[in-house]
Amino acid sequence: MLTIAMPKGRIFEEAVELLRQADYQLPPEFTESRKLVIEVAEEQMRFILAKPMDVVTYVEHGVADLGIAGKDVLMEEERDVYELLDLQISRCHLAVAGLPGAKMNEIAPRVATKYPNVASTYFREQGEQVEIIRLNGSIELAPLIGLADRIVDIVSTGRTLKENGLVELERIAEVTSRLIVNPASYRLNGGAIERLVDRLAAVIPER
Numbered sequence: 001m002l003t004i005a006m007p008k009g010r011i012f013e014e015a016v017e018l019l020r021q022a023d024y025q026l027p028p029e030f031t032e033s034r035k036l037v038i039e040v041a042e043e044q045m046r047f048i049l050a051k052p053m054d055v056v057t058y059v060e061h062g063v064a065d066l067g068i069a070g071k072d073v074l075m076e077e078e079r080d081v082y083e084l085l086d087l088q089i090s091r092c093h094l095a096v097a098g099l100p101g102a103k104m105n106e107i108a109p110r111v112a113t114k115y116p117n118v119a120s121t122y123f124r125e126q127g128e129q130v131e132i133i134r135l136n137g138s139i140e141l142a143p144l145i146g147l148a149d150r151i152v153d154i155v156s157t158g159r160t161l162k163e164n165g166l167v168e169l170e171r172i173a174e175v176t177s178r179l180i181v182n183p184a185s186y187r188l189n190g191g192a193i194e195r196l197v198d199r200l201a202a203v204i205p206e207r
C-alpha cells in the first residue's frame, strides 16, 4: 500500500481531479469529509491530508511514500525528497512586488514574505542586502502599512496585487505542483510508484 500526502487547500481539488482522470477510484468522502486519513483499499492507497507546507515533512520522514507539493514549497524547504513529475496544476509564479515607484530604503531595506529562504537567496544573488520579515499570509499588507519596502509572494491572476495598488517588479520562478517521493520508498516500491507516475503522466494537461 502506498501512502500519499495530499495538500489541503487550493491544490487539493485539482490533484483529486487528476487522480480521478488517471482512473483512480476515489470515494466521495474524499472531497466531502473532514477525515485526515483516507484509505482506498481497492487502489492499495492511503491518503493523508496535510497543510501544503507540511507535505514535504511527511514525505522526508518517510511516513508518506509520496506527496504533492508546490514548487514554491520545495524551493523554500529544500528537503531530502525527489521530484518525480511536474503535475502542471496550480500554476502561479513567485515574484517581487511593491508600491509603484517606491524605492528600497537604502539604509535598512525590508522584504516581507512567507518564503524567507527563497527571498534571502534571491536578494543575495542580486547582491542586495535586505532584512527578511516572515509573515504567514496577507503578505500584500506589508508595503501598504509601511512594514516592508518589497514583498516576495505568489502571483496568479495578479488580482491581489492590483486591488491593493501594488505592482510586480521581478519574476523569481514559475510554480506548479509536483509529485514528490521519499528516496528510500522509491528504492523499495519502485514498481508501484512507476505505475502511478505513468498513469498520471498520461493525463497531465499539455502546456
Ligand SMILES: Nc1ncnc2c1ncn2[C@@H]1O[C@H](COP(=O)(O)OP(=O)(O)OP(=O)(O)O)[C@@H](O)[C@H]1O
Pocket: 007, 008, 009, 010, 011, 051, 052, 053, 069, 070, 071, 072, 073, 090, 091, 092, 136, 137, 154, 155, 156, 157, 175, 176, 177
Ligand atoms: N493564488 C494562487 N493560485 C494558484 N496557486 C496558488 C496560489 N496561491 C498558492 N498557490 C499554490 O498552492 C499551494 C497551496 O496554497 P494554499 O493557498 O492552498 O495554501 P496556503 O495558504 O499556502 O497554506 P496554509 O493553509 O498553510 O496557509 C502553494 O504552495 C502554491 O504552490
Ligand SMILES: O=P(O)(O)OC[C@H]1O[C@H](OP(=O)(O)OP(=O)(O)O)[C@H](O)[C@@H]1O
Pocket: 136, 137, 138, 139, 140, 153, 154, 155, 156, 157, 158, 159, 160, 161
Ligand atoms: O494573483 P492572485 O490570483 O490574486 O493570487 C495571489 C494571492 O494568492 C495567495 O494568497 P492566498 O489566497 O493563499 O491568501 P494568503 O494571503 O492567506 O496567503 C498569494 O499569497 C497571493 O496573495
